[in-house]
Amino acid sequence: METIELKFLLRLLGFTDYRISLTEINLGNNTKAAERNKICRQLCDRGLVECSYEVTKLKIAPPGKALLKLDQPQVPVTQNELKALKASENKKILPGETKVPIADRQAVIQGLAERGLIEVETKVKEVWLSEQGKAYLRDEYIPNKGVRPVISLELLGNYIRFIRKSFNTERNTYTESNGVSATLAKELSDLEVFQTIQSLDQELGTENYLPIFHLRQKLASVISRKQLDEILYRLQRNDQIELSSLQEVTAYTPEQIDAGIPQDIGGPLFFIVVN
Structure with missing residues (x-):
């Protein structure tokens, strides 16, 4: 793992539930937003983090154009999907130009994209540490020998708190499964x-x-x-x-x-x- 990728994961450990908007991840003054986005997607591809995406622009794809040429009763899409296809038929548009209700907009657009009916540009909205990422940091990661230490005490503190929380969770799980009294989280009202x-x-x-x-x-x-x-x-x-x-x-x-x-x-x- 590259040092900059490790920094990304350790930054995540400093936020509640290890989850935050991507724009809140600060990797240093010399790291540009485009590089941060690239690192995020690489970690996501490896399963160490998970992300929520937001479509920023869309345009109909050839399969979508072919679908619009079918007789109306034969078109296998919903009315909202049809709105998005027709709105993006002639040019690349913003999601708001689809006239799809805002509560359904991203779901409709992303659904069309997954079916290959439209082409989209996306940006990462939120990022969080996956279960696989937690297991990697807790059980597998070992720094390479000879690499000059570059992480701050703040990032080291994030990692120590993460390890302690993981240890306490495992201890409580063990004591509960063996019938031993454990400290439980307070019940929420x-x-x-x-x-x-x-x-x-x-x-x-x-x-x-x-x-x-x-x-x-x-x-x-x-x-x-x-x-x-x-x-x-x-x-x-x-x-x-x-x-x-x-x-x-x-x-x-x-x-x-x-x-x-x-x-x-x-x-x-x-x-x-x-x-």
């Missing part, structure tokens, strides 16, 4: 979860349409999946939030979809809307 939903929605810019997986990631260390589901149901019964299902599945990973609340009929509850 309904109000605290509600406030976290509002805070995440504002922080991530999801415009009152927060995917549940963001909330699970935020609270993973302090509340179980079952407890969180029960709180969300209570908040819904009290008319504080609404839970809605996912329609466009192509814009999310299987893991993100699995983080929703399963239903006996239809897809999982996936979005949280504050009333």
